Amino acid sequence: MKGLWKIFSKGLVVENPIFVLALSLCPALAVTTSVVNALAMGLSVTFVISMNNLVVSIVRNFVNPKVRVPIYITSIATIVTVVELLLQAFSPLLYKSLGIYLSLIVVFAIILARAEVFASKNKPLPSFVDGFGMGCGFTLAMLIIGAIREVLGNGTLLGYRVMWSSYQPALIMILAPGAFILIGYLVAGFKILNNYIERVKTKRGETV
Amino acid sequence: MSAEIEYHEQVSKLIVSSSPHMFANTSIKKIMWTVNLTLLPAVVFAVYHFGLPALQTLLAGSLSAVVFEALTQKILKKPITVSDGSAFLCGLLLAMCLPPAVPLFVPIVGSFIAIVVAKHSMGGLGYNIFNPAHIGRAALMVSWPVLLTTWTKMTAAVDTTTSATPLNILKLQGYDVLIHTFGSRSEMYKALFFGFRNGSIGETSVLLLSLGGLYLICKGIIDWVLPLTMIGTVGILTLIFGPHGFMTGDPIFHMMAGGLIIGAFFMATDMVTSPITRKGRLIFAAGAGAITVLIRLAGGYPEGVCYSILLMNCITPLIDRYTQPEIYGGRK
Numbered sequence: 007m008k009g010l011w012k013i014f015s016k017g018l019v020v021e022n023p024i025f026v027l028a029l030s031l032c033p034a035l036a037v038t039t040s041v042v043n044a045l046a047m048g049l050s051v052t053f054v055i056s057m058n059n060l061v062v063s064i065v066r067n068f069v070n071p072k073v074r075v076p077i078y079i080t081s082i083a084t085i086v087t088v089v090e091l092l093l094q095a096f097s098p099l100l101y102k103s104l105g106i107y108l109s110l111i112v113v114f115a116i117i118l119a120r121a122e123v124f125a126s127k128n129k130p131l132p133s134f135v136d137g138f139g140m141g142c143g144f145t146l147a148m149l150i151i152g153a154i155r156e157v158l159g160n161g162t163l164l165g166y167r168v169m170w171s172s173y174q175p176a177l178i179m180i181l182a183p184g185a186f187i188l189i190g191y192l193v194a195g196f197k198i199l200n201n202y203i204e205r206v207k208t209k210r211g212e213t214v
Numbered sequence: 215m216s217a218e219i220e221y222h223e224q225v226s227k228l229i230v231s232s233s234p235h236m237f238a239n240t241s242i243k244k245i246m247w248t249v250n251l252t253l254l255p256a257v258v259f260a261v262y263h264f265g266l267p268a269l270q271t272l273l274a275g276s277l278s279a280v281v282f283e284a285l286t287q288k289i290l291k292k293p294i295t296v297s298d299g300s301a302f303l304c305g306l307l308l309a310m311c312l313p314p315a316v317p318l319f320v321p322i323v324g325s326f327i328a329i330v331v332a333k334h335s336m337g338g339l340g341y342n343i344f345n346p347a348h349i350g351r352a353a354l355m356v357s358w359p360v361l362l363t364t365w366t367k368m369t370a371a372v373d374t375t376t377s378a379t380p381l382n383i384l385k386l387q388g389y390d391v392l393i394h395t396f397g398s399r400s401e402m403y404k405a406l407f408f409g410f411r412n413g414s415i416g417e418t419s420v421l422l423l424s425l426g427g428l429y430l431i432c433k434g435i436i437d438w439v440l441p442l443t444m445i446g447t448v449g450i451l452t453l454i455f456g457p458h459g460f461m462t463g464d465p466i467f468h469m470m471a472g473g474l475i476i477g478a479f480f481m482a483t484d485m486v487t488s489p490i491t492r493k494g495r496l497i498f499a500a501g502a503g504a505i506t507v508l509i510r511l512a513g514g515y516p517e518g519v520c521y522s523i524l525l526m527n528c529i530t531p532l533i534d535r536y537t538q539p540e541i542y543g544g545r546k
Contacts, residue, residue: 177357
């Protein structure tokens with residue numbers, strides 16, 4: 007159990023997909039203009055990545071290594087299509103605002119990376135947990151970026167006004183340059199956080 | 215005997231050191247405050263021309279830049295160097311590129327972006343790729359386009375009317391309306407030369423800005439090649455691509471309008487972000503002038519000095535690489 011928690015939790019901060027591994031930066035720039043979009047994207051990716059890790063882990067012993075990447079892509083594409091159809095059926099508005107990026111989940115680097123690095127070498131349960139942890143880390147990162155961009159660039163959070171009434175939104179935060187600048191600073195912030203965690207860990211290691 | 219003593223005294227004065235042996239009595243502090251001082255006439259004129267709101271914007275911009283620099287250096291545990299005047303200059307130049315009556319948060323946010331994002335995130339003075347003041351202005355322009363293009367004409371007289379800058383009139387209504395607005399062509403040149411027109415706080419007075427620029431050239435702080443080439447390129451290109459066809463342009467208007475004079479003398483010549491060699495400066499200035507004309511005549515914005523300088527800043531390292539002078543004895 008403790009091992010599973012370790013696999014799950016490393017995706018959140020220590021190996022956060024966006025801020026530390028720097029994978030899948032494209033959706034982090036493109037669909038984080040509001041918290042709702044970021045959350046929907048994060049949850050979709052979490053679902054796809056954990057399901058795909060499960061599938062890849064189950065079939066890992068039957069796949070010829072030479073053709074493994076096409077197999078992985080087929081699996082990812084199937085799951086993404088399921089997500090896409092579900093969203094289209096139950097939340098057409100969200101489907102519309104995510105646009106092309108929903109189908110682009112197929113080619114997100116983080117999903118293929120986890121299949122290749124983790125799921126193809128581990129048992130189904132740890133693989134699923136790893137995918138779920140990475141998905142949660144991705145969602146967390148998307149939520150942080152989305153919240154800051156929506157508050158500064160639109161003056162709202164989840165659609166509710168949070169800034170004072172005379173606040174004039176800084177449009178740059180809604181546009182691409184604001185996202186680039188913000189992600190740069192957040193990467194720096196996670197670097198500081200991880201250094202701090204490392205220091206605490208080594209200190210604890212010495213005392214124990 | 216006495217000759218020998220004399221010889222020894224002379225020898226002790228000879229210091230053995232490696233090259234370069236030339237010594238110039240300059241420092242960052244001296245240069246930055248000189249540049250600040252040369253901007254003073256234009257600043258005084260701006261306050262006279264646009265009134266108190268302009269003074270507020272200028273003070274907010276420059277002082278907040280100093281505060282942000284001190285805070286950043288404090289947080290990063292670097293030596294605090296606000297007294298060298300570079301942050302003050304950055305904030306002042308930024309405020310001079312803003313319309314006179316913007317809300318006070320605009321120059322403060324601009325200074326924050328200029329100092330914290332564009333300067334210290336890159337490593338501080340000497341390490342920034344882009345001109346910080348122009349990054350601040352570009353970010354403000356993207357963030358609050360309406361505030362940054364609302365030109366409120368305020369003179370010593372009380373009446374306050376919103377009207378367009380000369381380049382705005384040119385863009386939206388054409389050259390003939392522009393002449394009509396000022397009365398005649400010579401009236402327009404006079405207004406542009408002395409600075410009695412609408413525009414950003416510090417850009418209006420061609421006379422005072424050029425005097426400041428000339429002083430800097432005489433002092434050897436900036437290279438005459440850069441402003442001359444940039445203004446010249448704008449003049450030649452606008453003459454060629456006139457409103458009524460080939461060679462019908464009005465180069466004198468284009469050379470004096472907008473932020474070209476302050477841009478060419480004070481922004482493009484920034485020591486950190488412009489090329490080191492004279493050949494490089496020539497390429498840099500010609501490129502900046504060409505992009506300015508492109509934006510003014512064919513682009514969506516009425517004025518393009520800010521963007522043209524930022525775009526050329528990107529390729530400054532490249533220019534520097536390809537214009538390196540040959541090392542003595544390098545070529546066989």
